[in-house]
Amino acid sequence: MDNPVRVVQYGVGPIGLATLRHVLRKEETGLVKLVGAIDVDPAKVGKDVGELLGDGRSTGVVVSDDARGLLADLKPDVVLHTTSSFLGSMSDQLILCAEAGCNVVSSTEELSFPYDRHPDLSQTIHEAALSNGVTIVGTGVNPGYAMDSLALMATGVCADVTEIHVQRIVDAGLRRRPLQAKVGAGITSEEFAARKATGKFGHIGLHESLLMVASGLGWVLEAVDESLEPVISDRRVVTDHFTVEPGSVAGIHHSIRGTVRGKDRITLSLQMYVGAQEPVDAVQVVGDPPINMRVDGGIFGDTATLATLINTIPLALTSEAGLKTSKDLPPVRAFATSPTAAQMSTA
């Protein structure tokens, strides 16, 4: 790429701001340039993103609430999209980007593998991407990597696979405050049950990861069984944001199983709780040869989420048009790193 990739950030909430910060850092490589930012929050519209980042410098990029006008004006190469976990509420934003001729890399969890939960919307988005010659992809560390595309790649050296079991254990105590709140750190078992009863509690994307793995292997699932249970703390845990007493909720154990030919062939087990002693990402493939892949310490999600978004940029730019998932694009790899920077320190 001779010229820097021109990026617009769509959504400047916590994830969007963290993404912005890294895009700005990467500008020194000459490979990427932030040209615009979009958000509807009146407290942010009109402000320089440097001010929002609180780093005391002006970037010249001011938050706009006019998405259509800004994209038509700037014609960026790619939009980094971080406005929602749910597809239904924001598919119009994706269509708008496509109509403006922009590729989109989105953190929307439901977009990571949208075909099962949102077949009609998926088709609409795919057609909008196709007719405008752009790529739209939803990705992230989970869903989008740890429990799906990496798990699939673990099977790539197997002559046969009969089962695949994926485990992710996250020490929520090291993560940002919203995640600690999201997993229910410090609440009671009764409160956990009440939140669970709303149907809007737990990790978003496990269903998508399961379906992506099944699709990648060409397995048709006969049944899907999901469960969400509290992890009860056996001791007092104090994080920067919460205190969890013994006997109260430390976080969630969210799991899902997919059945093929009467057997649980794909299982995904996600534990996110404060005080987890041995964070890990693990993929066990029952096959020939068997594969036991581990990322010791686990993949640190706060950074990895925005990293996968940014790292997917060059893949989205060179992919054929359409709605894609992380299993359709080449293996994601780091983009615009320090050793490519013109002014890298010698440290």
Place this chain on the structure above:
Amino acid sequence: MDNPVRVVQYGVGPIGLATLRHVLRKEETGLVKLVGAIDVDPAKVGKDVGELLGDGRSTGVVVSDDARGLLADLKPDVVLHTTSSFLGSMSDQLILCAEAGCNVVSSTEELSFPYDRHPDLSQTIHEAALSNGVTIVGTGVNPGYAMDSLALMATGVCADVTEIHVQRIVDAGLRRRPLQAKVGAGITSEEFAARKATGKFGHIGLHESLLMVASGLGWVLEAVDESLEPVISDRRVVTDHFTVEPGSVAGIHHSIRGTVRGKDRITLSLQMYVGAQEPVDAVQVVGDPPINMRVDGGIFGDTATLATLINTIPLALTSEAGLKTSKDLPPVRAFATSPTAAQMSTA
């Protein structure tokens, strides 16, 4: 895929035969079908591949030495190509396949990332693939996966990467006889030195893996330094094929380093020797976040080599035309597994 992928096996040496055996096993899934086999060995030409496999059944597929005629006649969807480790000696075979309109998945190590060692040939092959609308890809477990495309994918969750260190330790004693011979199991240090002096000893593909990782990260290497040393056995090791006495050669330690901005940024260390106690594939990414990925026990190469070839078939079929590497295609995943088989046992 509604109809089975029609496959021709080009080369029925040890790897070709092992590949054939698995393609035939996978026919029960209805996703793949062996339709032809090519080899120039007079001892094999005219024989049914079932006879060559020694499994006492007739497949109806007879080995031909007329590659051009067979491909024109059968028009297979894909050729699995396993005739050589070196590109120079067999690029005509790839061109011939392309001219017959066939996609090619090849085990040729030098084809896994051919641009550095063979820039002109790479261009010729790419143009032949393009003009005939087919995909040509070289892959395997190493090169093609363990020390390059998997290592790249390990960086995909990193916001920054400054170094990457890849280690593969193989217990050659568990591998097929040619590999044990290839690594020098049982020879003396003097014999090792003599073989090394020929320049045709050691693992083929380490250079290609290094260049693929560098290319994937966009890093321009200032220097490449390769080393090949014997692993000396500290005890008596008896395999099915060789006896290694204490003080004699157990195998090789082959490594390569790539320098960017005055520092070893990419190192690949491959140890293949009989009696290795802790086989492993490990990727250490120095970055943000740091990543420590391991495949405990290592990836068993004999099976994984042919598995990656077969598993790359659907990726090659759906890729845009041209010469591709494993970092250009979607993450490889298992293809045509038992749970997709119509007559799978309930075990």
